[in-house]
Amino acid sequence: MTPNQHAFPRTDRTRIGVWWWTTDHLLLGATAVLITIGVLLSFGNSPAAAARMNIGDPFHFAVRQCIFAFFGAIILIAVSMMSPRAIRRSAFFIYVIAVAMMIALPLLGHHAKGATRWVEIGGFSLQPSEFMKPALIVLASWMFAEGQKGEGVPGVSIAFGLYAVAVALLLIQPDVGQTILITIAFGAAFFMAGVPMKWIVGLGGAALAGGISLYFVFDHVASRVNKFLSPETTDTHQIDRAREAIAAGAWFGRGPGEGILKRQVPDVHTDFAYAGAAEEYGLIFSLLLITLFGFIVIRGLYKAMKLSDPFEQVAAGALFVLVGQQAFINVAVNLDLIPTKGMTLPFISYGGSSMLAMGLTMGMALALTRKRPGAYDAPEPAIGAFA
Numbered sequence: 001m002t003p004n005q006h007a008f009p010r011t012d013r014t015r016i017g018v019w020w021w022t023t024d025h026l027l028l029g030a031t032a033v034l035i036t037i038g039v040l041l042s043f044g045n046s047p048a049a050a051a052r053m054n055i056g057d058p059f060h061f062a063v064r065q066c067i068f069a070f071f072g073a074i075i076l077i078a079v080s081m082m083s084p085r086a087i088r089r090s091a092f093f094i095y096v097i098a099v100a101m102m103i104a105l106p107l108l109g110h111h112a113k114g115a116t117r118w119v120e121i122g123g124f125s126l127q128p129s130e131f132m133k134p135a136l137i138v139l140a141s142w143m144f145a146e147g148q149k150g151e152g153v154p155g156v157s158i159a160f161g162l163y164a165v166a167v168a169l170l171l172i173q174p175d176v177g178q179t180i181l182i183t184i185a186f187g188a189a190f191f192m193a194g195v196p197m198k199w200i201v202g203l204g205g206a207a208l209a210g211g212i213s214l215y216f217v218f219d220h221v222a223s224r225v226n227k228f229l230s231p232e233t234t235d236t237h238q239i240d241r242a243r244e245a246i247a248a249g250a251w252f253g254r255g256p257g258e259g260i261l262k263r264q265v266p267d268v269h270t271d272f273a274y275a276g277a278a279e280e281y282g283l284i285f286s287l288l289l290i291t292l293f294g295f296i297v298i299r300g301l302y303k304a305m306k307l308s309d310p311f312e313q314v315a316a317g318a319l320f321v322l323v324g325q326q327a328f329i330n331v332a333v334n335l336d337l338i339p340t341k342g343m344t345l346p347f348i349s350y351g352g353s354s355m356l357a358m359g360l361t362m363g364m365a366l367a368l369t370r371k372r373p374g375a376y377d378a379p380e381p382a383i384g385a386f387a
Contacts, residue, residue, distance in 0.1 A: 019081045022370040024303060030296050031076065031362050034347040037289065039069050042269065042350055044257050045276045049269040049350075061269050061350050068352045072359035079363025080370070084312050087364050091138035094360075095162070098132035102169040117173050118353075129170060129178050130357035134364055136166050137185050137322055141315035144193035148310055159190075176214055176221050177329070177341035183207055184325050189318035193310070228339040239336050241265045242275035246286070246334065253282030269350040271342055274334040290331060293346070297324035303369040316368040319361055 042065035047058035057063075082090065101119055105128070108119060118125040140159040147155025163186050170179045187207065191200055214221045227239075245261040245268075248254065262268045262276040269276070278286045300320030307313040323346055330345040332338045344354040 015081060019077075019370075022372070023080060023366055024299070024369055027296060027299055027303070027362075027366060027369070028080075030292055030299075031347070031366075032073075034292055034296075035069050035073060038273075038348040038355075039066055041273060041277050041348060042066075044259065044280055045262065045269040045273055045350070047257075048259070048263040048265075048276070051263070052266065064352070065350050065355070068350075068355040069347075072347075072355040075356055075359035076363040076366070079360055080366035082363075082367045084309070084368060087138060087315075087367050088142050088311075091135040091142075091364070094131055095135035095139055098128040098135060099165060099169065101126075101128035102132065102173075105173065117175055124352060127353035127357075129173075129175060130353040131360060132166055133178070133182055133185070133322060134319060134357065134361040136162055136182060137189060137318045138315050138364060140186055141189050141193070141318055142311050144189060144314055145309075145311035148193065156195075159186075174218055174220075175342075176218060177343045179214075180211070180341075181322070181326055181329065181343070183210075185318050185322040188321040189314050192304075192314045192317050224339040224341075228336075237264075238266055238272070239333075239340060242272045242334055243336055245275045245279040249279040249282045249286075251282050251284055253278070253280045253285065256280055270344060271330065271349065272334055273349045274331055274345055277348070278334075289348070290327075293324060293327040296320065300365060300369065307369070312368045316365050319365040319368070323358070323361060323365070 039062075042062040043059065046060060046062035046065075050056075050058045050060050079087075079090070105117065105119065117129060118127050120126075139162055143153075143155035143159035143162070145155070146153040147159075163182070166182060167179055170176075170182075187200075187203055190203060215225055216222070231239075241261060241264040245259065245265060248261050254260070257280065259276055259279040262279050265272045265275055274286070274289070277289065297320050300323075301317055304313050304317035304320065307316065326343060327346055329338070329341060330343050330349070333340050333343070344351050346358045347355065
């Protein structure tokens, strides 16, 4: 193959060829880099986690992460080939299945770390809520778009109903972190749909009141907030070790596999993978990692804003907000900027459900932002569409 030749020429009308030339290569490339980094970092964090859990194979988690990454990439590519209509239909079935599994969790779920969030399937722990998140965002965006058409479809009411069901099931587990995450993404979709500002203020006020009430309803939420506000009065071992690991990395880190303090961080391969990476690769690498997430969100929102279809515009934008907000929460927890939450860093933290669901999320976002005839015409103003 000569330098001027491509694996898929522009004249290639096969499914893969069309996908390649209509998908945003920068977003696809940035996501591929994140997945690769996640796999590489897992080889550094796996020995510490395996030793702490008395697992004989030091690369137990790294090997599993490679498998998760492989299937996550397949899901991402397969979903990104879909049409917007297929994305909507898939989101409906995924939401229904995820909700059904979440309803069954109190009876069939696996209890761990004070919550029942996982279903054991053939030795693999599946977290249904991870897959429910992108499905909910797509369905809510679809309903907001239908409501704008003024054809009698109660789109806003249906969207809020879907959101209420998701929140109720998450709080039963309980999973406050995911509740906050989908509330932010749902609110972003609501805002991008072009609703009157009084509705935005009302939703914001309700979310604030709900957030405050969580402090008084759930003891573990109150405990985490109190630890954050008054760390000197309670045990903050994990977050203290994470901060020390980040600080020890300095500018360029100790070197691959040379981390010492990370061995004292219980969840260094999952929720605190960022801290382990910062100790071994330093501040420069950490900032580059954050920049990658920032690029994906900014580029994704830019592509979404150029779309002409209201559903595609809102759904794509909200999906990118979902990815960015999850990354922000994880990094903020690692830096002790907000109270601790059990939330993974997309494509970086160890976890099958997280990797597969993030592949689904980015696949949906890439599918909605693919080039199509008329897809990037200037959109009509949506402000006041629900007035």
